[in-house]
Amino acid sequence: MFPADFDYVVPRSVDEAVAMLVHYGDDAKVLAGGQSLIPMMKLRIASPRVLIDVNGIAELAGLRRDGDRLVLGALCRHADVAASPLVREHLPLMHDAAQLTADVQVRNRGTVAGSLAHADPAGDWPAALLALDTHVTVAGPDGTRTVPLAAFLVDAYTTQLGANELITQVAVGIPPGRTGGAYAKFERRAGDFAVASAGVQVTLDEAGRCAAVAISCGAVAPSPFRARAAEAMLAGQALSEDLLAQAEHAVRDEASPFADTRGSVEYKRHLAGVLVRRACVAALARARGERVDTLHL
Amino acid sequence: MTHSVRITVNGEAYEGDVEPRALLVQFLREQLGLTGTHVGCVVGECGACSVLVDGVLVKSCLMLAVQANGREVTTIEGLRRGGRPHPVQEAFVNGFALQCGFCTPGFVMAAHALLARNPNPTEEEIRRDLSSNLCMCTGYVQIVEAVKSVGSDPGTGRHRGQTPERGDSTP
Numbered sequence: 001m002f003p004a005d006f007d008y009v010v011p012r013s014v015d016e017a018v019a020m021l022v023h024y025g026d027d028a029k030v031l032a033g034g035q036s037l038i039p040m041m042k043l044r045i046a047s048p049r050v051l052i053d054v055n056g057i058a059e060l061a062g063l064r065r066d067g068d069r070l071v072l073g074a075l076c077r078h079a080d081v082a083a084s085p086l087v088r089e090h091l092p093l094m095h096d097a098a099q100l101t102a103d104v105q106v107r108n109r110g111t112v113a114g115s116l117a118h119a120d121p122a123g124d125w126p127a128a129l130l131a132l133d134t135h136v137t138v139a140g141p142d143g144t145r146t147v148p149l150a151a152f153l154v155d156a157y158t159t160q161l162g163a164n165e166l167i168t169q170v171a172v173g174i175p176p177g178r179t180g181g182a183y184a185k186f187e188r189r190a191g192d193f194a195v196a197s198a199g200v201q202v203t204l205d206e207a208g209r210c211a212a213v214a215i216s217c218g219a220v221a222p223s224p225f226r227a228r229a230a231e232a233m234l235a236g237q238a239l240s241e242d243l244l245a246q247a248e249h250a251v252r253d254e255a256s257p258f259a260d261t262r263g264s265v266e267y268k269r270h271l272a273g274v275l276v277r278r279a280c281v282a283a284l285a286r287a288r289g290e291r292v293d294t295l296h297l
Numbered sequence: 298m299t300h301s302v303r304i305t306v307n308g309e310a311y312e313g314d315v316e317p318r319a320l321l322v323q324f325l326r327e328q329l330g331l332t333g334t335h336v337g338c339v340v341g342e343c344g345a346c347s348v349l350v351d352g353v354l355v356k357s358c359l360m361l362a363v364q365a366n367g368r369e370v371t372t373i374e375g376l377r378r379g380g381r382p383h384p385v386q387e388a389f390v391n392g393f394a395l396q397c398g399f400c401t402p403g404f405v406m407a408a409h410a411l412l413a414r415n416p417n418p419t420e421e422e423i424r425r426d427l428s429s430n431l432c433m434c435t436g437y438v439q440i441v442e443a444v445k446s447v448g449s450d451p452g453t454g455r456h457r458g459q460t461p462e463r464g465d466s467t468p
């Protein structure tokens with residue numbers, strides 16, 4: 001099982017990569033971690049004539065803090081996020097998602113930007129980052145533009161990315177104090193894609209009530225979504241167990257999964273609710289400064 | 298169109314021409330004859346093809362050979378030190394952590410990478426980390442025990458609590 005023949009080119013800068021994308025147009029694909037693209041090419045789901053390997057573009061590597069934002073270069077790997085003390089301290093939701101994505105080897109190669117570009121409905125980064133203040137920056141022949149993640153993700157396996165555009169970075173706002181987040185994922189076996197997943201980011205006010213909340217769900221709709229009805233129930237309230245139970249029910253109704261080998265519609269709806277509640281509990285504890293390990297369910 | 302590459306494998310530099318679509322695992326097995334790296338699934342699911350590239354554990358069926366140009370690859374053949382098996386290999390032998398052995402090179406590479414990062418992993422950490430690799434024979438218990446034994450007693454590959462019957466069958 002091997003890919004169809006293709007040409008291989010290695011740009012050394014973003015400008016050079018964009019020039020190549022313009023030159024080859026629809027025939028070309030960007031190769032980042034290759035952890036989705038190479039399997040697709042082997043299965044002949046994708047047969048690009050040219051691969052533009054961006055792994056040699058030094059300016060795209062790693063992650064850094066830039067003022068009130070965490071900036072991930074397009075080559076920032078899942079493992080870089082998992083290992084970052086900055087992420088652990090300020091954005092534990094991302095630490096969870098990095099730990100729960102795939103397995104060690106895939107995390108060592110696969111990139112966050114590649115996951116967003118791939119836009120798998122069951123992918124972990126699209127779901128996790130939707131609960132955060134996330135912006136995607138893309139470079140194209142007319143310069144760069146920055147779009148909120150919610151606008152970038154269009155549908156299953158579909159994004160706003162043009163054929164001659166390259167994601168250069170993903171920026172996530174570093175939240176204020178008294179904020180906690182968590183990402184919970186249920187998988188059939190370790191390292192698999194999610195049957196359902198949920199991200200919750202909560203900011204508490206001085207009285208310990210919910211000042212702001214964002215809830216995202218993955219794998220239970222054609223693409224990840226924000227559970228707005230559940231968010232509206234929690235906003236401004238003291239987050240009692242009763243209220244969380246109500247939010248859990250709201251999420252069940254907001255989900256629109258389809259049945260497949262991972263489970264029935266009813267099962268997935270139920271799971272989405274449970275995961276939101278568990279992520280809420282973990283996020284709340286973290287917002288109060290308690291230490292909570294990543295939930296391995 | 299082929300590309301000329303220079304790849305250091307287990308300390309030796311190799312120069313050759315590869316087609317872009319050749320996978321790293323193909324290059325290792327077919328061009329260099331290093332058949333210790335196994336191919337189970339070829340789609341990234343089983344971990345049998347795990348190798349180190351610049352010290353980082355990867356699945357060599359999910360990387361193109363041309364992407365290893367200028368890099369250092371370590372395969373199972375490269376783990377021996379001074380003619381002796383690596384402590385992880387010894388632990389696998391002493392702990393009967395293999396039956397057919399098909400998955401073993403991948404597991405040894407993965408365990409080696411884990412122990413390099415975390416010399417004393419807990420059982421849970423071992424199980425979580427090695428979930429990347431599949432074994433159809435052992436049921437994993439001896440594999441986990443073997444990795445634990447290296448963690449607890451570096452160098453000898455002997456689990457502290459290991460009984461002589463289990464541990465000392467090999468000199």
Ligand SMILES: Cc1cc2nc3c(=O)[nH]c(=O)nc-3n(C[C@H](O)[C@H](O)[C@H](O)COP(=O)(O)OP(=O)(O)OC[C@H]3O[C@@H](n4cnc5c(N)ncnc54)[C@H](O)[C@@H]3O)c2cc1C
Pocket residue numbers: 029030031032033034035036037038039074100101102103106109110111112113114115117118120122123124125161165166167168191192193194340341342
């Ligand atoms: C065994 C296995 C298990 C996995 N489990 C999970 C899991 O549990 N959860 C999960 O979320 N994912 C999982 N994955 C997928 C993995 O996370 C991939 O790394 C990720 O989906 C894609 O990132 P990549 O860097 O490998 O992208 P690639 O495979 O290189 O590219 C994917 C797509 O994105 C495009 N692309 C990549 N980077 C850019 C860029 N900078 N600009 C424009 N386009 C770009 C490519 O052209 C291609 O179309 C798994 C993969 C494997 C093999």
Ligand code: FES
Pocket residue numbers: 335336337338339340341342343344345346347356357358359
């Ligand atoms: S052969 Fe590479 S993961 Fe199975």
Ligand code: FES
Pocket residue numbers: 394395396397398399400401431432433434435
């Ligand atoms: S020993 Fe046979 S597959 Fe693991």
